[in-house]
Amino acid sequence: MTLTALSQLDFATAAATFGITALTAALGAGMRTRTSPWLTAFFVCLALEYAVALAIMGWRDELPDAAIRWLHTLNVPGAYLLGPLLYGYALALTSVSPPRVRDAWWHLLPFGATLAFSLGNALYALDTSPTGQFLYQLSYHAWVLQGVPYICLTALRTYQARAVLEQVSADEGALHLAWLRSLAAVVGVTWMLASFDRLQRIADTHDFEWLGTAIACVIMIALYLLGWFGLRQRILIPPELTEPPARTDDSAAARYERSGLDPAQCRQIAAELTRLLTNERLYADGSFDLQALSRRSGWPPNYVSQALNQGLGRNFFEFVNGFRVAAAETCLADPADTRTILEIALACGFGSKSTFNTVFKRINGSTPGEFRRARAAPATQTTSA
Numbered sequence: 001m002t003l004t005a006l007s008q009l010d011f012a013t014a015a016a017t018f019g020i021t022a023l024t025a026a027l028g029a030g031m032r033t034r035t036s037p038w039l040t041a042f043f044v045c046l047a048l049e050y051a052v053a054l055a056i057m058g059w060r061d062e063l064p065d066a067a068i069r070w071l072h073t074l075n076v077p078g079a080y081l082l083g084p085l086l087y088g089y090a091l092a093l094t095s096v097s098p099p100r101v102r103d104a105w106w107h108l109l110p111f112g113a114t115l116a117f118s119l120g121n122a123l124y125a126l127d128t129s130p131t132g133q134f135l136y137q138l139s140y141h142a143w144v145l146q147g148v149p150y151i152c153l154t155a156l157r158t159y160q161a162r163a164v165l166e167q168v169s170a171d172e173g174a175l176h177l178a179w180l181r182s183l184a185a186v187v188g189v190t191w192m193l194a195s196f197d198r199l200q201r202i203a204d205t206h207d208f209e210w211l212g213t214a215i216a217c218v219i220m221i222a223l224y225l226l227g228w229f230g231l232r233q234r235i236l237i238p239p240e241l242t243e244p245p246a247r248t249d250d251s252a253a254a255r256y257e258r259s260g261l262d263p264a265q266c267r268q269i270a271a272e273l274t275r276l277l278t279n280e281r282l283y284a285d286g287s288f289d290l291q292a293l294s295r296r297s298g299w300p301p302n303y304v305s306q307a308l309n310q311g312l313g314r315n316f317f318e319f320v321n322g323f324r325v326a327a328a329e330t331c332l333a334d335p336a337d338t339r340t341i342l343e344i345a346l347a348c349g350f351g352s353k354s355t356f357n358t359v360f361k362r363i364n365g366s367t368p369g370e371f372r373r374a375r376a377a378p379a380t381q382t383t384s385a
Contacts, residue, residue, distance in 0.1 A: 010213050011057050017220040018050035024227030031231070034098045038089035039230050045078035045085065046223065069122040072140070077115035079143035083150030084108070086187060089230075090154045090180055094161035096237055110146050114139045141202060144195045151191060155184040167305050168290040169236045170283070170320035172355040179233055183226065190222045236289065261306055270311030273297055273304065273319075283323040284349045290316050318363075324348045325363045328356070332368055333375040341368045 021043045028040035052075040056068060063071075084107040091099040101108075117126070117139050126132035158177045165175050193215045200212060261269070276297055277283050285292070293316070294301040308319050328348045331337045337344070345356035345368070360368050 006210065006213055007057070010216060011054070013213065013216045013220055014050050014053050014057060017216070017223060018047060018054060020220065020224050020227060021047040021050060024223075024231065027227075027231055033235055034237075035089055035092045035230075035233065035235065038085050038092050042082060042085040042089065043223075043227065045081050048078050049075045051075070066122070066125070069118075069125070069127070073115070073118040073122050076118050076139055076143075077111050080111040080114050080146055081108075082143070083147030084111075086147075086183075087150040087153050087157070090157045090183075093180060093233065093235070094157055094164060094177070094237075096164060096167075110143075114143075137202070141198050144191065144198055147191060151184060151188050155181070155188070158184065165236055166315045166317035167309075168301075168316055170288060170317050170324075170349075171286070171351060172321075172359050173351050174234070174236060175317070179229060183230070186222050186226060190219055193218060259306055261303060261310075263310060266307045266311040268311075269297075269299055269303060269307035273299075273307065274312075277320070277323050281327075283320050283327070284347065286346075286349050286351045288320060288349065293320075320349075321359050322363060324350060325360055328360065328368065329364070329371065332372040335376065341372070344368070 025040050025043035025047055028036045028043060031040075052071045055071060056063070060068075084104075088099050117135055121127055121132065121136060127136040158181045161177060161180075162175055165177075169175060197212050197215050273293065276293075280296075282288055282293070282296060290301050290304060294304050297304065299307070305316065308314050308316060312319065314322070325348075328344055328350075331339065331344045331348070332341075339347070341356070342353045345353055348356075350356040350359065357367050360366075360371070364371060366374070
């Protein structure tokens with residue numbers, strides 16, 4: 001089969017994308033994190049898609065229709081898993097209890113229906129009838145629409161997850177979930193590009209063949225970035241925390257019904273944790289999280305979380321950053337402390353000046369600069385007098 005220059009570029013792009021997705025899937029399969037099964041399955045589906053695309057692009061004239069129908073049983077049903085797997089990855093990254101397939105089996109119904117039709121089409125050539133051809137076209141293209149709600153749910157999850165993550169992390173930067181927001185945005189744009197490409201195929205227009213190649217190149221780059229950053233993403237929630245952390249606005253009976261701690265024990269543990277952070281300044285470590293506090297104190301993560309919530313009425317984020325802001329206030333109010341605001345922020349455990357400003361204003365009501373100027377003004381007036 002002779003390929004045009006544009007077709008050769010399409011083939012090379014598909015081959016490179018297949019390599020990226022297959023390698024990412026293989027690397028993900030070797031990891032043992034709560035998110036790796038979702039990420040691996042996502043890239044396996046993509047690898048199958050591009051493997052079939054390569055076979056059809058390279059040997060379309062040599063392959064009988066029956067062989068192509070069987071090839072489509074490999075990639076078309078898997079396209080209906082991309083949206084659910086993306087959302088499952090977001091939940092695994094931001095939830096205390098990882099999502100379980102058996103609790104959300106209905107998400108697999110489009111996949112099951114498409115797999116059943118694809119197998120029937122491979123066995124009985126259903127697409128030779130008008131109704132079968134309509135169902136074939138529907139199954140081949142409708143996954144683009146089916147995935148849109150999952151992209152929206154993934155984007156929404158970036159805003160809903162903060163209440164959960166504040167129970168385990170004091171890092172304002174991590175709680176922004178920049179990676180997950182970028183993931184939702186990149187996948188959303190990629191989905192729109194794929195939709196446009198599908199519309200071209202449905203309309204059977206060849207006026208913009210170069211645009212399809214450009215879209216394929218953009219998708220290849222996007223998948224490379226998703227694989228690279230997805231495999232390196234830090235898991236904030238400790239594996240020992242198997243129960244959802246209590247929230248301070250829930251009733252005590254509902255929050256601690258199955259807990260082994262009573263309120264007095266929670267207050268005692270909370271007092272120990274307070275002394276620990278006061279005496280050892282553990283909060284000054286910018287990477288300090290619930291797991292680190294659990295290891296240092298000797299209490300399990302779920303006990304630490306419960307003690308802070310019930311004993312102090314605070315989550316982990318508020319607890320640790322309360323110490324950080326108090327330490328920063330002492331430094332900012334000291335006229336002899338000539339360090340910059342950034343230097344003080346880093347010394348107190350904040351990762352950046354912007355994070356410091358955000359957390360300081362949330363707790364104190366003013367920015368660090370405003371606080372320092374307000375404390376400096378009385379001293380200046382006294383000196384002038």
